[in-house]
Amino acid sequence: LIELDDVYRTYEMGGEVVRALDGVSLRIEAGELVAIIGQSGSGKSTLMNVLGCLDSPTSGRYALAGQDVSVLDDEQLAHVRNRTIGFVFQSFHLLPRQTALENVALPLLYRREGRLTPKAREAAAQEALGIVGLADRALHRPNEMSGGQRQRVAIARALVGKPHMILADEPTGNLDSKTSLEILDLLVALPEEQGRTVIIVTHEPEVAERCHRTIRLLDGKVVEDTRDGTP
Amino acid sequence: LIELDDVYRTYEMGGEVVRALDGVSLRIEAGELVAIIGQSGSGKSTLMNVLGCLDSPTSGRYALAGQDVSVLDDEQLAHVRNRTIGFVFQSFHLLPRQTALENVALPLLYRREGRLTPKAREAAAQEALGIVGLADRALHRPNEMSGGQRQRVAIARALVGKPHMILADEPTGNLDSKTSLEILDLLVALPEEQGRTVIIVTHEPEVAERCHRTIRLLDGKVVEDTRDGTP
Ligand SMILES: Nc1ncnc2c1ncn2[C@@H]1O[C@H](COP(=O)(O)OP(=O)(O)OP(=O)(O)O)[C@@H](O)[C@H]1O
Numbered sequence A, B: 001l002i003e004l005d006d007v008y009r010t011y012e013m014g015g016e017v018v019r020a021l022d023g024v025s026l027r028i029e030a031g032e033l034v035a036i037i038g039q040s041g042s043g044k045s046t047l048m049n050v051l052g053c054l055d056s057p058t059s060g061r062y063a064l065a066g067q068d069v070s071v072l073d074d075e076q077l078a079h080v081r082n083r084t085i086g087f088v089f090q091s092f093h094l095l096p097r098q099t100a101l102e103n104v105a106l107p108l109l110y111r112r113e114g115r116l117t118p119k120a121r122e123a124a125a126q127e128a129l130g131i132v133g134l135a136d137r138a139l140h141r142p143n144e145m146s147g148g149q150r151q152r153v154a155i156a157r158a159l160v161g162k163p164h165m166i167l168a169d170e171p172t173g174n175l176d177s178k179t180s181l182e183i184l185d186l187l188v189a190l191p192e193e194q195g196r197t198v199i200i201v202t203h204e205p206e207v208a209e210r211c212h213r214t215i216r217l218l219d220g221k222v223v224e225d226t227r228d229g230t231p
């Protein structure tokens, strides 16, 4: 499903070059459950942004379902992001003036083909909120919620359109252990029960342990790639 | 140092009342190292905002160093916040168009008495960035940094003015275990080595274990208050 071929992502900052991704090659099959781990600043979010078609490599190739993503135009990319990928951002990126319900329904609103009616969108959003334990916060805006509640709204939004691939960047960073476990159970079930691909950036070993495969980044490179403890 | 007396913080949302703090009474002495734990939505950030003089209780009393905070005017409150309290926010609240160095120097810029020269402010900010491992990111803006780097800038900013009291709302939520440990070592040393009061909201048991005292919130109430495991 995913093929990264010698991908670089660099930034130039006043004469200095920051190598956020420094030659990454990876293959991830459909239905895999993968944890991405590594130190702060090692390139995890940058990798997720490339995988999620939110950022393009400085060099190297990214093929998604066999298609080279760099030949897609903006409209096609937006379509891929909307239909195929559900993204939980490390900093949530919720719309501050919209309610939780409106935020969660957003991916459905952006659809062109097979678009649901407003009533059906609202029902799907309410259901997604229920799954993350926020049914009673549907009409709250982000600044009327706790940090962990906002994080769960971001998770519900990523799930509502039932995308094939879920990219979750530190989805339990603001959650207590009990809520964390509930969210994790839900994410881990998606490959098993629905064949969807789930990639989770995490710095918590307990989260990585529940994934089939763990990829470790350091200074923009893959330094470890193990399946259940075996390289 | 801190005395909360039957503090309530409620919100009215279209006919429904949300009790973020539902009758909290607490005493925290100067120099204590306290962990605040509890489920997502249990009231931890609300408690921190009240302690940090960023929010006032709906009812009840908050006395800081013997002084009832509700009788202070806006200018006096701003002075208390600037001089006495260093706050690490759960969502960082960095200024997006300023560099890490400028963000960290901000509390020093706001001082009236005993104000440092621009050169001295810059040196203090650079030192604080060094302490959190970000000396080489001083000129980066928040969107040119990773999530964990932004979190550390927020921590450096809380420490730069050497305030008596540090309120850290989930300071290691976006950090890998190694960086987390370094930040924790640094926070835990402040009461021991400098007699400062440190209150850390955390959902990670390993962080709570390093504090002398743990206060657990549930539905806006204190349900547990133990010192090294003893109530
Ligand atoms: N402005 C507001 N209006 C209405 N309800 C609010 C508002 N701010 C917070 N709340 C509610 O108050 C409760 C406590 O929020 P708080 O942010 O203190 O929780 P928390 O313990 O910090 O949670 P987390 O671990 O998720 O960060 C939550 O249920 C939240 O939805």
Ligand SMILES: Nc1ncnc2c1ncn2[C@@H]1O[C@H](COP(=O)(O)OP(=O)(O)OP(=O)(O)O)[C@@H](O)[C@H]1O
Binding pocket: A011, A013, A018, A019, A020, A038, A039, A040, A041, A042, A043, A044, A045, A046, A047, A090, B137, B143, B144, B145, B146, B147, B148, B149, B174, B175, B176
């Ligand atoms: N726009 C940018 N300009 C310059 N450098 C950048 C930019 N964005 C990211 N970086 C740098 O790229 C590196 C990788 O960043 P990235 O956000 O991928 O790290 P991360 O592994 O997600 O870290 P964390 O665990 O702290 O979230 C970091 O050192 C960061 O400072």
Ligand SMILES: [Mg+2]
Binding pocket: A044, A045, A046, A090, A169, B146, B147, B148
């Ligand atoms: Mg990141």
Ligand SMILES: [Mg+2]
Binding pocket: A146, A147, A148, B044, B045, B046, B090, B169
């Ligand atoms: Mg909070």
